[in-house]
Amino acid sequence: MGFIWRAAAAMASSSASRRLRLIDIGANLTDPMFQGIYHGRQAHPSDFDDVLKRAFDVGLEKIIVTGGSLTDSKEALTVAATNDRLFCTVGCHPTRCGEFEQTPGVSPEQYLEQLLALARENRGKVAAIGECGLDFDRLQFCPKDLQLRYFEKQLELCERTGLPLFLHCRNAFSDFIDVLKRNEMKFKGGVMHSFDGTLVEAQAAIDFGLYIGINGCSLKTAENLYVVKALPVDKILLETDAPWCEVRPSHASSKYVTSQFTSKKKDKWERGVGVKGRNEPRNIVQMLEVVAALHDMDRFELADQVFRNTSTLFNWKV
Numbered sequence: 001m002g003f004i005w006r007a008a009a010a011m012a013s014s015s016a017s018r019r020l021r022l023i024d025i026g027a028n029l030t031d032p033m034f035q036g037i038y039h040g041r042q043a044h045p046s047d048f049d050d051v052l053k054r055a056f057d058v059g060l061e062k063i064i065v066t067g068g069s070l071t072d073s074k075e076a077l078t079v080a081a082t083n084d085r086l087f088c089t090v091g092c093h094p095t096r097c098g099e100f101e102q103t104p105g106v107s108p109e110q111y112l113e114q115l116l117a118l119a120r121e122n123r124g125k126v127a128a129i130g131e132c133g134l135d136f137d138r139l140q141f142c143p144k145d146l147q148l149r150y151f152e153k154q155l156e157l158c159e160r161t162g163l164p165l166f167l168h169c170r171n172a173f174s175d176f177i178d179v180l181k182r183n184e185m186k187f188k189g190g191v192m193h194s195f196d197g198t199l200v201e202a203q204a205a206i207d208f209g210l211y212i213g214i215n216g217c218s219l220k221t222a223e224n225l226y227v228v229k230a231l232p233v234d235k236i237l238l239e240t241d242a243p244w245c246e247v248r249p250s251h252a253s254s255k256y257v258t259s260q261f262t263s264k265k266k267d268k269w270e271r272g273v274g275v276k277g278r279n280e281p282r283n284i285v286q287m288l289e290v291v292a293a294l295h296d297m298d299r300f301e302l303a304d305q306v307f308r309n310t311s312t313l314f315n316w317k318v
Contacts, residue, residue, distance in 0.1 A: 020059030044269035130166025158187035165190025219253035
C-alpha cells in the first residue's frame with residue numbers, strides 16, 4: 001500500500017508541476033471591451049495587459065488576433081506588434097464584404113491589394129488569411145452574392161502569400177465547400193473556426209484537408225458535443241473567439257469544466273479579475289477540459305496533440 005500511495009503521489013506531483021502548452025487560434029483582442037469600453041461607454045480602465053498575463057499564466061504560448069476587415073486587420077497587426085507571442089490574421093469577414101465595394105476612394109481591387117500588402121509586409125506576424133468565408137445567417141449585413149464573390153477573391157491572397165485560411169461558415173456549407181473545391185490549388189490548408197455544424201459537414205471538411213476550430217459556441221448543445229466527440233483529435237484546434245463564445249452554465253458542456261475563474265460585472269471591475277460575460281484567452285483551458293472529457297483523454301496529452309496540430313497548420317516549430 002505504501003508503494004501504491006507513493007506512486008500515486010508522484011504522479012499527482014508530476015501533473016501539478018507540468019505546464020500546459022496552448023495556442024488560441026482566434027481571439028478578437030481589437031475589441032473595445034479589452035480597453036474597458038462597452039457599447040461606446042468607458043466602464044473601467046483598460047486591462048489588456050492583465051488579460052494577456054492571465055492567458056500566459058495558464059500556458060498560452062501564442063494567440064492569434066483575428067482580423068475581420070481591412071481596418072480591423074491593421075488594428076490586429078498593431079496589437080500583435082506589442083508582444084512576441086501575439087500573431088494575427090488578415091482578411092475580411094463575410095458580413096463585412098460590402099466594404100470591398102463601399103470603401104470611399106478604394107476600388108475592390110485596391111481593397112484586395114491592400115490586404116495583400118498587409119500580409120506580405122508582415123510575414124513574421126500574419127499567421128493566416130481570414131477571417132473569411134460565408135455567413136448566410138446574417139444576410140442583412142451583406143448579401144449572398146457579395147459574400148460569394150469576395151470569399152473567392154480572398155483565396156487569391158493565399159495563392160500569393162502561401163498562408164493558410166482562417167475560415168468562417170454559418171448555414172452555408174454547401175456553397176462554402178464548393179468555393180473551396182473550385183480553388184483548391186490556391187491554398188495549403190485551413191481551419192473552420194468556431195465550428196458548430198453537423199458531423200457530416202465536419203467529416204467533409206476534414207476529408208478536404210481542413211482542421212476544425214472549437215470554442216464555447218461549438219459546445220452549446222448535446223448535438224454539438226456528439227460532433228466534437230466524434231472528431232479525430234489530430235484535426236482539432238482550440239480557440240476562445242474572445243470576448244465572445246465562452247462556455248456558459250446553460251451549455252451542455254459546462255458540466256465538464258473544472259477550472260473556474262473569478263469574475264465581476266464590468267461596473268464592479270477590479271484589477272486582476274476577469275469581467276463577467278466577457279470571454280478572454282485564458283478560458284481556453286475550459287475548452288480543453290471539455291474536449292478532453294469527451295475524448296476520455298488526459299488534458300496534457302490532448303493539449304500536446306492540439307499544439308502539434310496548430311503548429312503544423314501555421315508552420316510553426318513545435
